[in-house]
Amino acid sequence: MNEKFLEFVPYSSVINPSFWSKVVQIKLDVDKLHECYRPIWGFFTNVDSNTYRTPLLEIDSTSFNLTCPEAVGSLYIKGHFVNKNTIESFKECDKAHILHNEGLNIWKDIISGAALDNPSLLNKFFILAFAELKKYHFYYWCLYPCISKLKLNLTSITNLKDCGSFNEQEVLNRLLEDYLKLDNNQKQFFLIKRSDLKVQTLNSCFSIKTKENILINEDDYFFCFSDPCMTDTYAGWPLRNYILFLLYYCPKLAGKSVNVISFRIHRQESQTLCDNSIIFTVRISNDIGPLEDFVNEKDSWIGWERNEKGNFGPKFSNMRGSLDPVGLTQSSAELNLKLMKWNLVPNLDLERNHSTKCLLFGAGTLGCAVSRSLMSWGVKSITLIDGGKVSFSNPVRQCLYTYEDSLKGIPKSVAAVKNLKEIYPLVDAHAFSLFVPMPGHPVGESLLKQTLETVKEVEKLVKEADVIFLLTDSRESRWLPTVLGSYYGKIVINAALGFDSYLVMRHGVRQFPGPDTIPVEENHGNGVKRISGENLGCYFCNDVTAPGDSLHNRTLDQQCTITRPGVSMIAGALAVELAISVLQHKDGGRAAAYYKTENVEVFSSDIPDESLLGIVPHSIRGFLSTFSQVLPATQRYKQCIACSDVILNEYKTRGFEFLMDIFNSSKLLEKITGIEEIYKNIPEYQSISSDEEFTD
Numbered sequence: 001m002n003e004k005f006l007e008f009v010p011y012s013s014v015i016n017p018s019f020w021s022k023v024v025q026i027k028l029d030v031d032k033l034h035e036c037y038r039p040i041w042g043f044f045t046n047v048d049s050n051t052y053r054t055p056l057l058e059i060d061s062t063s064f065n066l067t068c069p070e071a072v073g074s075l076y077i078k079g080h081f082v083n084k085n086t087i088e089s090f091k092e093c094d095k096a097h098i099l100h101n102e103g104l105n106i107w108k109d110i111i112s113g114a115a116l117d118n119p120s121l122l123n124k125f126f127i128l129a130f131a132e133l134k135k136y137h138f139y140y141w142c143l144y145p146c147i148s149k150l151k152l153n154l155t156s157i158t159n160l161k162d163c164g165s166f167n168e169q170e171v172l173n174r175l176l177e178d179y180l181k182l183d184n185n186q187k188q189f190f191l192i193k194r195s196d197l198k199v200q201t202l203n204s205c206f207s208i209k210t211k212e213n214i215l216i217n218e219d220d221y222f223f224c225f226s227d228p229c230m231t232d233t234y235a236g237w238p239l240r241n242y243i244l245f246l247l248y249y250c251p252k253l254a255g256k257s258v259n260v261i262s263f264r265i266h267r268q269e270s271q272t273l274c275d276n277s278i279i280f281t282v283r284i285s286n287d288i289g290p291l292e293d294f295v296n297e298k299d300s301w302i303g304w305e306r307n308e309k310g311n312f313g314p315k316f317s318n319m320r321g322s323l324d325p326v327g328l329t330q331s332s333a334e335l336n337l338k339l340m341k342w343n344l345v346p347n348l349d350l351e352r353n354h355s356t357k358c359l360l361f362g363a364g365t366l367g368c369a370v371s372r373s374l375m376s377w378g379v380k381s382i383t384l385i386d387g388g389k390v391s392f393s394n395p396v397r398q399c400l401y402t403y404e405d406s407l408k409g410i411p412k413s414v415a416a417v418k419n420l421k422e423i424y425p426l427v428d429a430h431a432f433s434l435f436v437p438m439p440g441h442p443v444g445e446s447l448l449k450q451t452l453e454t455v456k457e458v459e460k461l462v463k464e465a466d467v468i469f470l471l472t473d474s475r476e477s478r479w480l481p482t483v484l485g486s487y488y489g490k491i492v493i494n495a496a497l498g499f500d501s502y503l504v505m506r507h508g509v510r511q512f513p514g515p516d517t518i519p520v521e522e523n524h525g526n527g528v529k530r531i532s533g534e535n536l537g538c539y540f541c542n543d544v545t546a547p548g549d550s551l552h553n554r555t556l557d558q559q560c561t562i563t564r565p566g567v568s569m570i571a572g573a574l575a576v577e578l579a580i581s582v583l584q585h586k587d588g589g590r591a592a593a594y595y596k597t598e599n600v601e602v603f604s605s606d607i608p609d610e611s612l613l614g615i616v617p618h619s620i621r622g623f624l625s626t627f628s629q630v631l632p633a634t635q636r637y638k639q640c641i642a643c644s645d646v647i648l649n650e651y652k653t654r655g656f657e658f659l660m661d662i663f664n665s666s667k668l669l670e671k672i673t674g675i676e677e678i679y680k681n682i683p684e685y686q687s688i689s690s691d692e693e694f695t696d
């Protein structure tokens with residue numbers, strides 16, 4: 001007579017795209033360069049839904065949860081996941097070694113008794129993967145370790161409901177009820193006592209102590225397991241590890257004939273039934289020798305999954321098409337930043353960048369360059385104020401505008417926001433098409449109401465912002481935002497351009513009202529001086545004339561200061577880099593500035609409390625004619641026309657009325673601050689004016 005052996009159907013892995021999204025997130029944010037051996041969950045079902053006949057093991061984003069997620073009809077098993085750093089290490093790692101180790105882990109759980117209390121440990125998996133993060137390509141290979149060479153002679157296959165003991169519906173119902181009361185772990189492997197047809201857990205029948213002379217007779221029990229396989233003639237993968245367990249705890253079962261129940265459930269109308277379960281009557285082979293040797297043999301374990309072609313080899317998943325494109329663009333946009341944290345700047349606080357609200361005055365060449373750089377640093381909230389419209393001369397220099405925008409004459413701020421969103425849909429950008437009132441630009445009666453509204457709007461925006469960028473095309477247009485930035489203690493970054501030079505600086509940040517004494521600059525040794533962040537000057541501190549109408553009575557080439565095209569890109573980029581260095585500094589806007597008294601470079605080694613990105617200078621002056629750059633720092637000026645206490649006090653007490661006075665006559669600033677007096681005492685004084693000319 002030909003011997004017939006029971007055959008087993010392996011699991012097929014079904015990996016939900018949400019799992020891969022989680023893998024990307026964990027790799028970038030947590031594991032970085034570590035190839036962590038991560039515990040995960042997978043789930044299968046023994047509910048026959050008449051769709052899949054083959055056993056499926058499903059894995060999704062909940063697989064990384066610390067506790068096993070609960071879901072009706074699903075059984076959870078433990079696995080491990082390793083994401084290799086390179087495709088080479090993925091290919092080269094020793095698969096046979098992994099298989100043997102994972103198999104022996106099951107054996108260890110059997111002999112330690114762990115699987116007695118938690119039978120689901122007999123059912124394990126492992127995923128070896130390599131994630132190509134930039135392309136969203138995933139290579140993976142699943143392993144379901146299972147003892148091989150354990151032959152089960154198949155004597156008969158009987159439907160449970162046709163078996164004498166179970167042929168009453170009432171018995172089956174009670175059995176199912178008992179089964180459903182078991183927890184996830186006990187459900188996977190259990191026994192039914194023949195005498196009373198009651199469900200028994202493994203640890204109620206076996207124990208480590210009695211395993212040598214266990215009193216179990218093969219005929220006394222049905223050995224049951226929740227079977228992921230739904231075919232009539234095959235059993236699911238977990239059965240052989242169960243038999244290994246039984247042989248360890250009850251060695252005399254070797255060579256014996258046993259009844260194994262492949263426990264399956266199905267739903268009929270609103271009823272849950274188990275009458276589709278199957279009894280395999282099998283004789284366990286007795287030619288395997290001592291188990292300890294058997295499990296340690298080289299090819300005792302099997303379980304690497306076959307790929308779609310039916311070969312033993314990794315599967316490939318291209319998630320580009322199936323992941324949400326907006327989510328994809330978000331994680332891809334952040335990829336570069338997250339990679340910085342792997343090795344280069346591990347403590348980089350990306351959340352700080354994400355949550356920082358930036359307000360940009362001016363949406364010209366500088367405004368465009370700054371907003372793009374901010375986005376690439378992960379800044380999400382960008383608000384642009386600009387009263388101009390996109391003109392034909394703009395698109396070639398101003399990187400956010402197109403010919404179409406100039407054709408339609410769209411307001412610059414509106415076009416900038418539209419195009420920022422086109423570049424990155426998740427940016428939280430807002431446009432305000434406003435002309436910011438300026439000193440020396442008198443406001444007529446007819447514009448009074450509108451000016452009041454504009455000032456209110458600007459005040460509100462400054463209050464809400466964390467960082468303010470001054471990127472406008474005139475000196476006087478920076479005055480109001482400088483006053484407001486000082487008053488509300490905001491980080492203010494200023495960029496101004498000359499033909500082939502630029503100035504990028506941050507304003508001091510201090511409490512107002514606060515001490516009005518300005519200490520002498522501290523010597524820090526090695527020719528290095530230090531100015532605290534509270535006492536750094538603003539853009540106007542070095543400039544003792546009040547800003548007037550700089551555009552009045554100027555020819556076109558004087559009005560639109562001509563710059564070398566690269567200057568605005570360089571200055572825009574530096575403005576953002578300076579802002580980010582400030583944000584990443586532990587003292588934020590109050591970070592001290594260090595500078596050398598001679599015109600030499602400040603080395604970061606000279607500076608004790610630098611940002612994690614390096615030093616945080618007060619100002620950066622660059623000259624394209626010599627391709628050079630210097631980092632001067634200056635203290636705030638007690639009589640500054642924008643940031644001094646006297647000005648802030650005027651603003652505090654008189655508010656809009658004070659601002660209106662200044663808009664109507666900028667000379668008033670010199671009077672209020674007492675600069676006027678100084679002029680009188682300088683006989684040779686003619687005119688001290690800013691050396692920057694302006695363009696935006």
Ligand SMILES: [Zn+2]
Nearest residue numbers: 538541640643
């Ligand atoms: Zn100042």
